[in-house]
Amino acid sequence: MQKVSPGGKRRMDMTREDFAEVLRRIALLLELKGENPFKIRAYRNGAEAVETFSGDLVTLARENRLDGIKGIGDAIAAKLHELASTGRMEFWEKLRENFPDSIFELFEIGGLGPKKIKALYDAFGVDSIERLKEVCESGEAAALPGFGQKSVAKILDGIAYRESHVGIWRLGDVASIVSEILETLRAHPATSRADAAGSFRRGKETVRDLDFVVATKHPLEILEFFATAPWVAEVLVRGDTKCSIRLAEGIQCDLRAVSNANYPFALNYFTGSKEHNVALRSRALKRGLSLNEYALTPVEGSQAEVPDVFEERDLYRALGLDVIDPALRENTGEIEAAAEGDLPTLVELVNLRGTFHNHTTASDGCDSLEAMAEAAQELGLQYLGIADHSKSSFQANGLNETRLRAQIEAIRRLNETFDDDFQLFAGSEVDILRDGSLDFDDALLGELDYVVASVHNAFQLPEAEMTARILRAVEHPRVTMLGHLTGRLLLQREPYAVKIETIIDACARTGTWIELNSNPWRLDMDWRWWKLARERGVKCVINPDAHRCAELEYLHFGVLQARKGWLRRQDVVNCLPLGMMRETLAAKRLARS
Ligand code: DGT
Ligand code: CA
Numbered sequence: 156m157q158k159v160s161p162g163g164k165r166r167m168d169m170t171r172e173d174f175a176e177v178l179r180r181i182a183l184l185l186e187l188k189g190e191n192p193f194k195i196r197a198y199r200n201g202a203e204a205v206e207t208f209s210g211d212l213v214t215l216a217r218e219n220r221l222d223g224i225k226g227i228g229d230a231i232a233a234k235l236h237e238l239a240s241t242g243r244m245e246f247w248e249k250l251r252e253n254f255p256d257s258i259f260e261l262f263e264i265g266g267l268g269p270k271k272i273k274a275l276y277d278a279f280g281v282d283s284i285e286r287l288k289e290v291c292e293s294g295e296a297a298a299l300p301g302f303g304q305k306s307v308a309k310i311l312d313g314i315a316y317r318e319s320h321v322g323i324w325r326l327g328d329v330a331s332i333v334s335e336i337l338e339t340l341r342a343h344p345a346t347s348r349a350d351a352a353g354s355f356r357r358g359k360e361t362v363r364d365l366d367f368v369v370a371t372k373h374p375l376e377i378l379e380f381f382a383t384a385p386w387v388a389e390v391l392v393r394g395d396t397k398c399s400i401r402l403a404e405g406i407q408c409d410l411r412a413v414s415n416a417n418y419p420f421a422l423n424y425f426t427g428s429k430e431h432n433v434a435l436r437s438r439a440l441k442r443g444l445s446l447n448e449y450a451l452t453p454v455e456g457s458q459a460e461v462p463d464v465f466e467e468r469d470l471y472r473a474l475g476l477d478v479i480d481p482a483l484r485e486n487t488g489e490i491e492a493a494a495e496g497d498l499p500t501l502v503e504l505v506n507l508r509g510t511f512h513n514h515t516t517a518s519d520g521c522d523s524l525e526a527m528a529e530a531a532q533e534l535g536l537q538y539l540g541i542a543d544h545s546k547s548s549f550q551a552n553g554l555n556e557t558r559l560r561a562q563i564e565a566i567r568r569l570n571e572t573f574d575d576d577f578q579l580f581a582g583s584e585v586d587i588l589r590d591g592s593l594d595f596d597d598a599l600l601g602e603l604d605y606v607v608a609s610v611h612n613a614f615q616l617p618e619a620e621m622t623a624r625i626l627r628a629v630e631h632p633r634v635t636m637l638g639h640l641t642g643r644l645l646l647q648r649e650p651y652a653v654k655i656e657t658i659i660d661a662c663a664r665t666g667t668w669i670e671l672n673s674n675p676w677r678l679d680m681d682w683r684w685w686k687l688a689r690e691r692g693v694k695c696v697i698n699p700d701a702h703r704c705a706e707l708e709y710l711h712f713g714v715l716q717a718r719k720g721w722l723r724r725q726d727v728v729n730c731l732p733l734g735m736m737r738e739t740l741a742a743k744r745l746a747r748s
């Protein structure tokens with residue numbers, strides 16, 4: 156996952172991610188300068204090594220003890236030492252003086268890699284999206300060798316897509332910012348209560364701005380504190396109860412400071428959604444009550460009693476409702492369900508017992524089988540499925556038959572070293588080929604504990620063809636689950652055209668599970684479909700799609716999306732304990748063989 160702004164103003168200390176990002180950016184600029192490919196590769200490898208090294212790399216760099224780490228040569232080690240000990244790197248600062256910062260925007264356009272960027276830069280001095288758009292629209296770019304109308308059209312699509320998403324942020328990109336701000340607000344002596352509100356609290360996959368609410372007797376003091384915090388790049392609005400600022404990363408944050416008595420109402424109002432608020436208010440009115448962001452009061456002439464409200468839950472009870480989890484507040488039936496006592500008991504992170512879609516160094520992951528197994532155990536999971544890429548995903552170093560068989564062997568051997576309370580399952584993330592057939596034959600698929608089937612190429616197929624392609628995989632008796640159903644990359648790549656409802660029905664019929672991919676770039680299948688899937692009888696499997704140990708924690712985002720999709724623990728198969736999961740997988744294999 157990319158961070159919002161590496162080395163952004165807020166953080167005093169360098170992190171390993173900052174190191175990796177600096178090295179990667181050096182490689183990009185060297186490439187644009189036409190430097191020696193070996194040198195460029197050394198920086199790329201360095202970035203990779205920094206990310207995958209298991210020790211405390213930042214401290215080692217500060218103490219100048221990086222020698223001997225694989226992938227980090229002497230020159231890079233010295234530069235990282237300089238960066239860690241002084242907060243600066245002269246080489247990097249000199250290098251970037253030659254380019255505007257806008258050049259890095261180019262790398263965020265889908266389908267535009269370093270080679271193409273270099274060609275455009277050399278030919279037309281393209282160093283920003285604005286300039287890129289000009290040369291694409293003028294027809295100049297299409298005349299370059301290796302470009303042509305088709306790839307220029309694709310670049311223009313990428314630009315349009317990005318433009319339509321300016322000012323939108325992925326949940327995963329803001330999560331750590333929110334905790335940092337919240338922690339700081341809560342630590343202030345004048346704060347009695349503080350929470351994040353808005354779309355973030357509702358767990359929306361993307362957000363436009365961040366909202367915070369604080370209960371305090373000294374609102375001005377809190378607002379002053381917020382407006383002058385080290386992370387503030389710009390103060391946008393400053394009032395008696397409200398302050399809006401922009402962070403160095405570019406995202407806006409709104410803070411409301413209210414009295415303790417107003418707090419539950421303010422928190423509820425600013426959590427939204429707007430549609431949920433409107434529905435709540437009209438329910439209140441029907442009961443002779445008026446609800447706003449400060450209070451619940453009887454409407455004029457009404458005899459309605461107003462119960463005490465100390466917390467949000469008292470507010471829902473006052474309206475004759477069960478408490479509605481923030482994740483459900485989208486006015487898609489939650490108020491009716493709360494009135495009937497029909498709200499689902501939503502799945503929680505602690506309910507998960509294992510997970511299936513994970514990569515290792517065998518394909519494009521960064522950690523070994525052993526390391527991934529250990530990390531899963533540390534998280535308290537009872538089982539971990541390994542599903543590396545299959546051979547057609549050569550760009551991801553997909554495994555061929557021989558390597559997959561060797562991995563199955565390695566997994567079986569490693570399993571013998573675990574106590575009875577942990578197990579690895581041997582799987583594969585098998586490519587669904589263009590015609591809907593699978594990348595491995597049935598005999599090999601039969602040797603696996605489970606199969607994740609995913610689309611990784613030919614994204615442009617028309618909807619009918621794409622749907623037929625995926626349906627064929629769903630019907631395949633060896634397929635246990637569908638990976639990232641629509642292939643979307645939030646704010647970067649649209650989902651491919653596919654009839655989701657048809658796929659859901661086929662999965663219900665065949666007992667194929669659908670993945671909720673928890674990588675914050677994907678969150679796929681989208682939460683808006685899960686209630687329907689559940690009603691049709693489809694089981695969800697929450698997978699992190701982890702490419703390194705730390706990414707197992709993506710599960711947290713997946714659970715949030717599952718909650719938005721009204722899912723309970725019984726709807727999520729990986730809530731099953733190890734013993735039952737073993738039986739379930741065995742029974743599935745038997746039933747469909
Ligand atoms: P976003 O766009 O990702 O920031 O989404 P929200 O939901 O965080 O929207 P935001 O920040 O504009 O407002 C926060 C909450 O304040 C929103 O969820 C509901 C409440 N709110 C804002 N404007 C209105 C309004 O005009 N009517 C009502 N009833 N509620 C509003
Ligand atoms: Ca917001």
Ligand code: CA
Nearest residue numbers: 364365366409
């Ligand atoms: Ca807002």
Ligand code: ZN
Nearest residue numbers: 584609638639
């Ligand atoms: Zn995949």
